[in-house]
Amino acid sequence: MKKISYLLFSLSLLSASFTSAQTKKTIVAATKVFPAEVARPKLVVGLVVDQMRWDYLYRYYNRYTNGGFKRLVHEGFSVENTFIPYTPTYTACGHTCIYTGSVPAVHGIIGNDWYDPETKKNVYCTEDSTVSTVGSTPSAEGNMSPKNMLTTTITDELRLATNFKGKVLGISLKDRGSILPAGHAANAAYWYQGSTGNWITSTYYMKEVPTWVADYNKLKLANKFYAKNWETLYPLNTYVNSTADEKVYEGKTSTFPHQLTQNIDKNFDAIRSTPYGNTITLDLAKLAILSEDLGKDNITDFLAVSCSATDYVGHGYGPNSIEAEDTYLRLDKDFEEFFNYLDKQVGKGNYTIFLTADHGAAHVPGFMKENNLPAGVVSDRDIANKLNAFLNDKFKVNNVVLKSMNNQIIFDHNKTDNGTVSFDVIKSASVEFLKRLDGFQNAVDISKIAQTTLQEIQKMMITNGYNARRSGDIYYVLQPNWFNGGNTGTTHGNWNPYDSHIPLVFMGWGIKQGATNKTHYMTDIAPTLAALLHIQMPSGNVGEAITEITDK
CATH class of the missing domain: 3.40.720.10 (Alkaline Phosphatase, subunit A)
Known part of the structure; x- marks a missing residue:
């Protein structure tokens, strides 16, 4: 009996010693994880x-x-x-x-x-x-x-x-x-x-x-850069990652050097479309x-x-330009x-x-076609006009489409709510009409997006972009490298x-050196x-x- 009691006593001491050692380790670890002051960059x-x-x-x-x-x-x-x-x-x-x-x-x-x-x-x-x-x-x-x-x-x-x-x-x-x-x-x-x-x-x-x-405003530094004009940083013939200097599908005068002196004290806005x-x-x-x-x-x-400035230059000349x-x-x-x-x-x-x-x-669509690649452009005004003409002819509703913008169709709800045709019927007919237009890949009634056959990534992106109080009624998806704009320069939005x-x-x-190819999103920043x-x-x-x- 004494041996058993002694054994239990020894085990309790060992347990206490072990617990004490673990507690010390925990305290040390906690000290490392939670420093006395929160560390941040300046x-x-x-x-x-x-x-x-x-x-x-x-x-x-x-x-x-x-x-x-x-x-x-x-x-x-x-x-x-x-x-x-x-x-x-x-x-x-x-x-x-x-x-x-x-x-x-x-x-x-x-x-x-x-x-x-x-x-x-x-x-x-x-x-x-x-x-x-x-x-x-x-x-x-x-x-x-x-x-x-x-x-x-x-x-x-x-x-x-x-x-x-x-x-x-x-x-x-x-x-x-x-x-x-x-x-x-x-x-x-x-x-x-x-x-x-x-x-x-x-x-x-x-x-x-x-x-x-x-x-700083008094210096009017735009004038200083205008006086330099815009010449290439390196010899023109070394820009091997770009197209030729002059292309008809570039939206602005695209021959180097770009003359800027005419803007001095006159057009301060022009500096936006230069690297300056x-x-x-x-x-x-x-x-x-x-x-x-x-x-x-x-x-x-x-x-x-x-x-x-990168955006202004990109819109004006396109991704493949020397500019x-x-x-x-x-x-x-x-x-x-x-x-x-x-x-x-x-x-x-x-x-x-x-x-x-x-x-x-x-x-730029012109660049793509020049290299036998698919591309094209659509126009918001044309989309709205064509859809209005179709709906007027089919349902006798006049100008029920208010706007086409941000890849969305916005209806005049005063007309859709009071008309003889239900809004759901108008939307359904509109979706089918839009699908048949040149450059269109698909169109969906946003309120019914879960039931569509769109790719999941497209569903996610359209849903994330839809604000119930500010967005339109129909969303349309263009074919790859088709966009809403003109025939010169480029744009974005798809x-x-x-x-x-x-x-x-x-x-x-706080940043280590390295890289990852795991998929992340802008929302993670x-x-x-x-x-x-x-x-x-x-x-x-x-x-x-x-x-x-x-x-x-």
Whole structure:
């Protein structure tokens, strides 16, 4: 009996010793996982390159410097298969999705503009009649704010997490490229006014621009670049990744050198369609870092920058033009200077940066046909007119189609609700008619999308892009490389990979070097940043954190 008692006593001591050792290990482990202070970078920089197809990372790779795009890929982590999970793939939707982790169905930005069936008016994504221009003479260009965006952004969540001590600024040539990323609670958003050459904001943010912006505006730097004209960075005959210099399907005068001197003090807007538009954007970004002391203390700041000149050049000349190639080679050099500035001003290892795009772009139909590849164009006006004529002839309903826009058909509900024919019958007939039009692959009644035979990826993207209070009634899908536009230049907006496959590279604080080919989505960017910063996800977030980018 004594032996048994002694054995039990010994086992209890051993158990206590083991438990004590385990507790110590747990405490040590907990100390490692949960440090005394939450570690964060001093500055987060978001770079959105407007209309940058994923393949541009590699199409011009051999000509990039070591300090621009190559530095991002070599030092950072590239998420190679990142896709947009909704349609239409437009600028406003893309910038909003990146920063909200959400989709148009939730955040409400369903296009650059849309028709509001409730107010029966066209709506521009950032329009706000309650605010006015700051930094220039009164103009509709300044009557802008984020009020039409229904959710918070990752930048808003940073402001909340730091009790509004962390600064947030947005900068872009486009109002929508600066306002939507900066969020509702931003300290400032600045965009370019083409009529004056000024960087402006609105009374939503402030009553007057700070001195550093006012002084920068006085320089009228567009004139400096106009005086240089636009010549190729390298000898013209070395642009082997592009078509010939002059093509009839390029929408603008496309012969180098491009003469710009005629714009001096006259047409400040013209700089948007040159690579210099990106240069002045990044110059202002550097000045903002310096003047606003971004990244100078232990409270994380956020600078959201969108380089829009790539979009204007792409629309004008197309993805295969020498103009597009030269623009990316120049942007690469601008990025090298910008990254070096961040290293000097904030400190290498003190900032986190990510680069992505709001959408891609289709090849120009003229280029495709020249190379025996399928392509074509349709017109919103023609679609609406043809459908109205068909419905009038079949049902004797006059002009029941209000608009064709954003790949959607919008009906006049005053007529469909009061007519002798049911709305379901009108929609069903419309769907069948649209399917037979040249360039159309399919059309669906959005309210019945679950019952269609569309590919699952198309169903997902259309559903994610549909906002019940702002979207239309029928969605149509065009054949690959057909788009809504003209016969020159290019555009975007469809579900296809050339419009929806985007680059995504993280670099800097908290990011390991590497790459993944696992499929991720644009909606994953914001929750990834939230996880990295240990802050809450945006209020409409539907994405997931990309855990591959860090060892944590």
